[in-house]
Amino acid sequence: MRQRTLDIAVVRGDVDAPRGARTLHLFDEPPIAVRSEHCDLTRLGRLDWADVRDWPLVVNTVSGTTGPWSWPADQRPERIIETANYDERLETVAAGRGIGIVPEVAQRRTQHPAVRFIPLTNAPASPVSLVHFPDDQRTLIRRFLDAAVQTAPE
Template identity: 55%
Template sequence: MAASVPTGASGIELRHLRAFTTVAWHRSFTRAAEELLITQPALSRTVAQLEAGLGVRLLDRSSRGVALTGTGAGFLVHAQRTLAAFDAAVAAAHHASVVRLGFSWLLPDPWAQRAIAGFERATDARVELVRCDDPLDALDRETVDVAVVRGGRPVGASARTLHLYDERRVAVHARTLAGPDADAVRWQDAHEWTLVVNTVSGTTGPWCWPDGGGPRRYVETANFDEWLESVAAGRGIGIVPEVAERRIHHPALRFLPLTGAPPSPVRLACRRETGTASALSRRFLEAALDAAATCVHAGEA
């Protein structure tokens, strides 16, 4: 059955605009058909339907190729704007049903699993996990909606934070690193350490000791993987939340209890804003608090 030709502008659909703008971009029906994954005859019929519906000629076809008519050039501007607005609306609707959770390394467990499951059950939305070296920077750039922030480093004025619970710190060093055969590391001996620090998203660094009272020597790294391999290479010791002891299985590393250390806070950061996206983020914060309370009550945090 032959495709019907729309009569009047009311018969014009988005597929007609996409067909026309793609041909106009490539100046070729062949290349446009390849991009749109349709046959060239079908593409030609779609553009012809658009021209018939408008009652104007948009393209000049010749043996030399395809060119826009004067009317076609003017129509192209409006067609592109219409498609861009539609695509933006679809993207906004998609993002309104998704909370993007940024994190730099191991998510706290079992909090993360419970928070995500509880949120998705309650809202029919979903959580998209986004691994990034600097979750706060990702929050500023709006590539995530909520960021997991460990440790006590300050956040900018553009974000607000929610404290979930505190994690116990442990020490980790290379099995080949020379040192006393102690069963634990003492926080008050920090001045004797060479401390490996993740300066971007680490939980323990110079900011943990006021007035320079911490280690005398630091090895700086820029992300979790660099931190891990620097500790494994024996360049110094690392201090991390105890979740790392359960989740990191590196043959070159040895974990030890850390006595006298302050706990490491786990917080969520989100932007100070209004609207649908932030309303969904608030629902996630509520689910996160519920999950944190459950973990603390069960002694799992």
């Protein structure tokens, strides 16, 4: 977006939009925990957001929406394991090195035999938005924006 090589972008989490760009909030998506199939969380049916700090947290530093910044400084997970992309985070979790916090859509899209998803309670939702430049209001972009607003969950 900053180099203007994209017409529109779907962004999860807080948006640091380029100057002159507009942000269109579509919906808020709840996060879900992902853990190894061998993790002790297997016996629990859910995990409370406040209890995430008791587990090593695997974060995607490039495009993840959850990280140490997601908690007040005195409530952050003590151990953070950094990865550079979604696949690396997933493999790190599958290896049992920690848990991850991912958008709920990941549960529907991820097929990995060694990971399981567990609902989070009391977790803040992550905004999903579209970012575009208003001067690029070509017909196709306008149609895309209209369709996105009409189909966004409420």
